[in-house]
Amino acid sequence: MHVERYTPEHEARWEEFVSRSNNGTLFHTRRFFQYHPPGRFQDHSLIFRKKGTWRAVFPAAEVREQERRLLWSHPGASYGSLVVPEALAFREALDLISRLVEYARREGFEGIRLTLPPTIYQKRLSNYIDYALLRQGFTYSRREVSSILFLESTVEANLAKFKPAHRRAVKKALRSGVTVRESEEWTSFYRILQQNLWTRHNVNPTHTLDELVHLKHLFPDRIRLFGAYLDRTLIAGVVNFICNRDVVMAFYISHDEAYAEYRPVNLLFYSIFDWAIREGFRVFDFGIFTVREEPNLGLARFKENFGASGLFRDTLELRL
Template sequence: MNSKLEVYRFDELEFKDWDDFVDRSYNGTMFHTRRFLNYHPPDRFQDHSLYFQKKEKQYAVFPAASVNEKNGDILHSHPGTTIGSLVTNTSLSLKESFDLVTALVKYAQDENFSGIKITIPPNCYSESMSNHVEFALFKMGFTYVKREVSSVLLLPDTAEEIAKGFKPSHRQAVRKAEKEGVQIRQSTNFEIFYRILENNLSKRHGVSPTHSLKELELLQAIFPNKIILHGAFIKDKMIAGVVSFILNKRVQLAFYISHDENFQEKRALNLLFHKIIKEAIQNEKRIFDFGIFTEDGKPNFGLARFKENFGASGVFRDTLELDLTE
């Protein structure tokens, strides 16, 4: 029986097998599933996702697309997701990691790609932390082309324990929000939240949300138990909200965070995260990711400080690239 790694291009007929593999994998997330990838219009990306097999069994998958850049077509970890990378069915040894990266590079060379670009998740997303694959990428000639920093909170077993890590300023803000009558509850009114989000991003950064309202509602319909909107309300008026993505059984990511600036003094976001983090612990999550506080590598110190008030610390979200034209 052939013990070498064989690489195949993904076929839509294998949709269910792919998602079943990701769901039971060692390091896969919602972003790696076909259910997530396929919400994009079919003409937005040129999908070039890969299957890896060993001894005729699924061994790894790589969500990817062919992206045209100045030197030709790049095999890019899927640009329609926040993170990509290789998903494996188990923790890999160092030798297995090198074998997997070698197979990926050989495939890209055989298909005449001019390079490979991969955005990897923080290694705390995996069942156990390992940098074997990242090390293999580096030793095989990949270079770091982008480094963002995400604020990650390691969750203890109980909500009582997590409170010990909160800064006094955060605890004070939570008490203020409660005294002001702020109420936290889950909501399905993405339209109201989206207006708050859109207004904030336009005013502060001159940009639009990553997803349109229609796309966000579509994703929530696909993942009704994994994409959750928590709103902060004064009576029936939403004044802030957080859209969380449940990435896998370990990790919850705050994908969108926004508040109505007219109610900033109510400290609604502090109370929102206070409740959301407690709920994540009750749901046995081990990691709460507040998202990045960098933009193209430049730090937003105010945003970092806000997240640090909850006891979060920074971890890298790296993008690596290999030039195959040299």
Template sequence: NEFNTITITIPPIIYSVVPSDYFEFSLLKIGAYPEKSEMSSVVNLNLSIHEIKANIKSSHRQAERKAERHGIIIKESNDYKTFYSILVRNLELRHEVRPTHTLTELQKLVKLFPEQIILHTAYHKDNMIAGIVNFVCNDNTVLAFYICHDHQYQDYRPLNLLFLHIFDWVIKGGYKFYDFGIFTVNEEPNYGLARFKENFGANGYFRKTLRIDI
């Protein structure tokens, strides 16, 4: 197959064991040029517990307590079928798009990488009402690849409680950073989404895409 362009998306610098821009510089030297720069929200968990807690806004702590009052339970799960049904409804309602993976593809990835792909869920009684699929990318960083919740339970604030539990899990695993994912699409920011993530103590990091014409 013939092709005339190569597109490369460079992960944020926090994914590097040794932070360095050598790779990007090398691409620029051979003629690559910037195509777009998205912003990813990242929480630095390589801090003291006191500093991490201080960076989380009181509104999220209040939402955490509200979820607990509603009896929300957080647990790891292998019920990807139920999670996927919530994800599809969530994405169609909010963005009119489909997930990157089919359910079969996601289940296959989990089977191939059972230690690197973890589903954390929030339950109300016996019903899954929210979930986050986390990818353990390397020894430094965990990425929230899929985030969703059942809109009927939005006022219960399950995601707030879920993320705070995941932070504890990330810290116990010895990882340094938690990547919420991007809050921009084609460089256009979703300010509400950015604010939600910043209230957990997240900061913005570039996720650059370079292009090479052959």
């Protein structure tokens, strides 16, 4: 197994490999990293070849943290780790992680950190990479919990999973005249999002408005804003990332508190599930409800009321 640095001439081959892989997502593509301004990260992505054939890719950056030089996959994305073929063998998984560790040591890194996508992002479920990481001495540095909803064959079947209060909220929104449609009102939505995050948590969104609009430009078909409207006023929205052919993620969810009584978010998700089912997706990822492993119980309950359950989003680390 040969390990080499990614260079720009590999871009087309990288994108093709991720699209055909077992576990690749939007967050593993080179196009995704283009939204970061030059100089934000020092890229150190890797390609693993066996007899000339690509067997894995590893999006990563060099990071200095408390005087330690880390190989991190990836500080600029929700998920990282190795992207691998669907038919990855157990022996090859062991070899990949062994070569990753050897490479990092040889290049003078003092640690490796990576975040695995939850297992539902895989076409063929496998914990081979997880096992290989643990066997090499990686330990869990953070275990967040993401709310996952399995989509049924019809939106009515998903509606049956809603708790009664959520079903009543959908009906109330409809009776109140709330409508849902795909939207391009990114500035209006961002204003609602920014105000909510600052009021509730004293934080700003992960992305600036310019970055979010740039991401939409980079992925016009894979980043979709659905808005809830009362008359012509946007009162709530959900930014959805189509991560791969199976999974849609709600990256941002927000509503105008002045219109909370109309229950627009409940109708939004009902409508988004209907769209996702018709588009052939099988899983909806609501995102995490823990921050640094501290749970937001209200947020967990809100997502559970749609029928969601929790899966780990694991970050592992190895000190070298």
